[in-house]
Amino acid sequence: MEVSSALNISAAEWQVMRVAWTLGQVSSQTVSEVLAEKMAWKAATVKTLVGRLVKKGALTATRDGKRYLYQPAISEQQAMDTASEVFINQLCQHKVGKTLLKMVEETTLSQTDIADLISTLQTKQKTAPEQVVCNCLPDNCQCAAGDGTC
Amino acid sequence: MEVSSALNISAAEWQVMRVAWTLGQVSSQTVSEVLAEKMAWKAATVKTLVGRLVKKGALTATRDGKRYLYQPAISEQQAMDTASEVFINQLCQHKVGKTLLKMVEETTLSQTDIADLISTLQTKQKTAPEQVVCNCLPDNCQCAAGDGTC
């Protein structure tokens, strides 16, 4: 089963979370400063976003004098994994491989990342199917080929 | 530069596009039937979605008697690549590798997909950096480690 507390974080909110995840604990002002150039948001916008994140349970607030310090209530990796899952599940399973390939091609990966990926892939290779069937249509795929390859 | 016709397709719309991409050409009724169990949408909902997709330029409509036949105006792979890019760019670059790994672990990939991935990774390995620096903060990373590793 899946706990799947979903907790969906929007794109704008995600930016705020990244700062919180990176710094561990932030004031809304810090977030504003950090995202100043990248987002050019007014302080009010950041406050709204932070407020929504607290309400959603993605951030926890701790009083600190006149202000609050916010800390992530969920781990970045967990959030990213959930987001990845949602993203992948939205795609045609038959084409996920191609898309993953594109992502690997377009992304800068570290030696470690690459080594881990290769290792995992080699293991998967032992039991991987010849074809991953398209799941865009119910049961029987009616696509051109008619063999589930879309 | 980037043409970046973005053309952002929502989650619900994506479901419709998948059917269109798979069948090449569809009537709104076909979409309804195909997504019947998976989405349980009323016919009206599908029509709205199709309408929006046409307006967005993701689908093209061709008259066919009393109805229209819709065909994708953009390729699935292109759409997926764009979506991937947007998704990846939203994440901390330092952690993209871990996330990609998770995706690879959680996804069913074909022998070909795996072979292609390994091949690409081995090539990247030759020029990959030791570390991918976190880009969650402006210039100087202030995270714990202070060395850009978040």
Next chain:
DNA sequence: AAGCAGTGACTACAAATGTAAACTTATAAA
């Protein structure tokens, strides 16, 4: 020719999202 049934077009509407102004309140400084 009249009518029915399937389609598209228009309208609806709440929730989520992106952005932000305005108001209020609680400190820190004077």
Next chain:
DNA sequence: TTTATAAGTTTACATTTGTAGTCACTGCTT
């Protein structure tokens, strides 16, 4: 203690998104 100010809280508002009802039109059928 008064006050300036930075924070948080409330309110605002246009879009987008998810879902769907309703109305009008157009061929196919009798």
